[in-house]
Amino acid sequence: MKKLAYYPGCSLKGTGRAYDESLRAVFEVLGEPLEELDDWNCCGATSYMSIDKREAYALASRNLALAEREKADLLTPCNACYLVLEKTRRHLADSAEMGHRVRRALDAVGLSYEGDVRIRHPLEVLTRDVGEERIKEAVKEPLKGLKVAPYYGCQIVRPYATFDDQYHPQTMDRLLKATGAKVVPYPFKTRCCGASQTGTLPEVGLHLVYRLLNEAEARGADVLAVICPLCQFNLDAYQSQVRREYDLEPIPILYFSQILGLALGIPAKKLGIDRCVVSANRVLERRAAHAA
Amino acid sequence: MRPNIRTEADRSPEFARWITSLPGAEKIQECMHCGLCSASCPLFAYMDYSPRQLMHLGREGFEADVLGSFTIWLCTSCYQCTVECPRQIPVTEIMYALKRRAIEEGVYTEHLPIPILAREFQRMVAGGIWSARDDSRFVRRPSGVDGI
Numbered sequence: 001m002k003k004l005a006y007y008p009g010c011s012l013k014g015t016g017r018a019y020d021e022s023l024r025a026v027f028e029v030l031g032e033p034l035e036e037l038d039d040w041n042c043c044g045a046t047s048y049m050s051i052d053k054r055e056a057y058a059l060a061s062r063n064l065a066l067a068e069r070e071k072a073d074l075l076t077p078c079n080a081c082y083l084v085l086e087k088t089r090r091h092l093a094d095s096a097e098m099g100h101r102v103r104r105a106l107d108a109v110g111l112s113y114e115g116d117v118r119i120r121h122p123l124e125v126l127t128r129d130v131g132e133e134r135i136k137e138a139v140k141e142p143l144k145g146l147k148v149a150p151y152y153g154c155q156i157v158r159p160y161a162t163f164d165d166q167y168h169p170q171t172m173d174r175l176l177k178a179t180g181a182k183v184v185p186y187p188f189k190t191r192c193c194g195a196s197q198t199g200t201l202p203e204v205g206l207h208l209v210y211r212l213l214n215e216a217e218a219r220g221a222d223v224l225a226v227i228c229p230l231c232q233f234n235l236d237a238y239q240s241q242v243r244r245e246y247d248l249e250p251i252p253i254l255y256f257s258q259i260l261g262l263a264l265g266i267p268a269k270k271l272g273i274d275r276c277v278v279s280a281n282r283v284l285e286r287r288a289a290h291a292a
Numbered sequence: 293m294r295p296n297i298r299t300e301a302d303r304s305p306e307f308a309r310w311i312t313s314l315p316g317a318e319k320i321q322e323c324m325h326c327g328l329c330s331a332s333c334p335l336f337a338y339m340d341y342s343p344r345q346l347m348h349l350g351r352e353g354f355e356a357d358v359l360g361s362f363t364i365w366l367c368t369s370c371y372q373c374t375v376e377c378p379r380q381i382p383v384t385e386i387m388y389a390l391k392r393r394a395i396e397e398g399v400y401t402e403h404l405p406i407p408i409l410a411r412e413f414q415r416m417v418a419g420g421i422w423s424a425r426d427d428s429r430f431v432r433r434p435s436g437v438d439g440i
Contacts, residue, residue, distance in 0.1 A: 158371035
C-alpha cells in the first residue's frame, strides 16, 4: 500500500473531534497508525467554490502538493474534503488552463504538483487494504443484536463514485457487519442531510434532518452510523430541536469508526463517545451486556 | 396584480451565451425536460423555480429571474441532479457559477443568509489559512494564491 498522509480537515479538529479520535484509535489497533499531513490547510469546502473558483482550486491543490512531496496518497475522512480534493485532482488533470494557473500559484510558495496523488477514504482503506477478515479477527467485543442504520451522506458518492456504488454503497455496511451488528435497510443512505441549511434556513434544514431520523426509527435502528462530520453534527446537535416539532424518540448518532472501535475493545472515552449530544448509552450498555 | 409573464424584452442574450458557455453547460441545449433533476432534488419543495425551470430560464437568458431566485441558494451541492441527468448537464456546477455571478453582481435576495455565509467563510479562510502545524489555528495565507 502506498503511504497515506492523513488529512483530517478542519471539522475533525472542531465539532468532529470524535471522528478524529476514533479513526486514530481504530487504525492504531489495526496496526496502521495514522500520520497527519504536515502543514495542511482548509479544503475550502462548498462555500469557497461559491465565491471564487480559481482560488478555491489553488487552496485545495496546496494539500495535493504537500502530499506529493511526501510521496503519499491523502486519507480523507470528511465527505466535503473528500469531494473538494477529488474534484480538484480531476480538474487539474483535465483543464490545462486551470492546471497552469494553479501550478504558478504553487510555484510561488515553492511547491509543485504533478498529479500523482490519489484521494482515499477510510472506508475504502479498511475494506480493501486492511480487509474485513483482518477486522473480524481483531473484534474483541462483538456488537451482537445492535441494529445500525448506515448513513453515508451525499458527497462521498456524488458526483464521483470512486470506491463504492453510487446508489447503494456497501463499504460501511460491510464494516458494521464485521462488528457483529445487524445492519438495517436504510433507503436514505445517500440523501442530503441539509448541510448548512440547518443554520441558515432552519425550517428547511430541520425538516431534512427529521426525515432521516424518522426513517431510521421506522427501520427499528438503535443507532445511526455516519461518515461525515457535517451529517453527524446536523443529526446529533439539532436532534432536540427537531424533536420539539416532530414526534421522535432520541437516537444516538455515531461515526462508523466509533462503532468499529467499540467492537475492537477500545475504551469509549478514547473513541470520543462522550462527545455525543444525544446519549449513546444504549450502545455502550449493549456492549457491556455481551461482555458480562 | 401584474401577471407573471415573460417577454422577449426580459431576455439577456449575453446571459444566455454566458450560461451555455460554462464548462459542460452547452448540454443545456439538449435538455429534454424529463424533470429528473427536479424530482430528485431534496430541496425542490422549497424552491421558487425547480432546477429544470432554472436551467431553461437560464438558457433563454432570463437573467433577473435566474439570479434573483431562491433556488440557487437552496442548493446544498448534493449532486443528485447531476448524477440523474440523462443528458449529463452539470446542474450543480452551474448552480455554483450562478451563485458566484449573483454575488459578483450583488443581486442575491437580501433576507437569505446563505450568500453571506459563503462570503464570510471565504474571507475567513482567505484571511488566514486554518493550519494544523500552528496551534494559533489561523496562520498566513499562502502567498501565490493572490497571483492566479
